[in-house]
Amino acid sequence: MTFVQLIDCKTSRFDEMNRLMDTWAEQTKGKRAATHNVIGKDRSDATHFIEIVEFPSYEEAMRNSNLPETDKIFREMVALCDEMPTFTDLEVVRDEQMYAANIRRFYETLATEGELPPLNSLMAENYHDHDPANEQDTIGLDAMRREIDMWRGGFDFSFAVDDQIAQGDRVCTRWTWSGTHKGDFLGIPPTGRQVTMTGSTIFRCNEDGKIAEGWWQYDRLGLMSQLGALDELET
Numbered sequence: 001m002t003f004v005q006l007i008d009c010k011t012s013r014f015d016e017m018n019r020l021m022d023t024w025a026e027q028t029k030g031k032r033a034a035t036h037n038v039i040g041k042d043r044s045d046a047t048h049f050i051e052i053v054e055f056p057s058y059e060e061a062m063r064n065s066n067l068p069e070t071d072k073i074f075r076e077m078v079a080l081c082d083e084m085p086t087f088t089d090l091e092v093v094r095d096e097q098m099y100a101a102n103i104r105r106f107y108e109t110l111a112t113e114g115e116l117p118p119l120n121s122l123m124a125e126n127y128h129d130h131d132p133a134n135e136q137d138t139i140g141l142d143a144m145r146r147e148i149d150m151w152r153g154g155f156d157f158s159f160a161v162d163d164q165i166a167q168g169d170r171v172c173t174r175w176t177w178s179g180t181h182k183g184d185f186l187g188i189p190p191t192g193r194q195v196t197m198t199g200s201t202i203f204r205c206n207e208d209g210k211i212a213e214g215w216w217q218y219d220r221l222g223l224m225s226q227l228g229a230l231d232e233l234e235t
Helices: 015-028 057-067 068-080 098-112 142-155 220-226
Strands: 003-010 036-041 050-055 086-091 123-130 155-167 171-183 194-206 209-217
Touching: 003 036, 015 068, 050 057, 050 155, 057 068, 057 086, 057 220, 098 155, 098 171, 098 194, 098 209, 123 142, 142 155
Parallel strands: 123 209
Antiparallel strands: 003 050, 003 086, 036 050, 155 171, 171 194, 194 209
């Protein structure tokens, strides 16, 4: 689970502290685990600063703290402060930006060449999928893998994310899917045709960012037409 640390300090020597942080970043390049760092200044007190540091997990944050470079910089930082800084440790329970990023990774993973990578880091074990093209909802990660494998067996494909909106624990993505029909799909033998399809999906995410539920809408009829499955009906 994503971990955030707030460092609250007062200093009249911020320029020196800023240079110190640059030195630490250079010395720990390739070692530090922090994924995001923001420093804010109090509008009502020019000596009051709050640093927000994000890590992939608490364990990664502790590994970062145990670096010898971090210990040295901390002692030098304390010397530049007007008083002892305080630290607040936070487990992230909601991060809309993380949800959207994980869902982009999901679309990229679906189109991975070769064997489908594990989905455990992206989807919940009890994932619930709503697809109007299916007679029944797909429930469970194993069942979802089988659904994905059906599409991957029929096509080499990729997704282009056209638009994405996150609100609360839900992310809506408008996408364009492009593929080459390489294998049997719903009883249609491979045609080698280049096909495209547009659609949108709303995903609900858990607190840890994993996808827990999905609602799909896409132009499956248009896809079947491109595959020639509707030709006999039109004649």
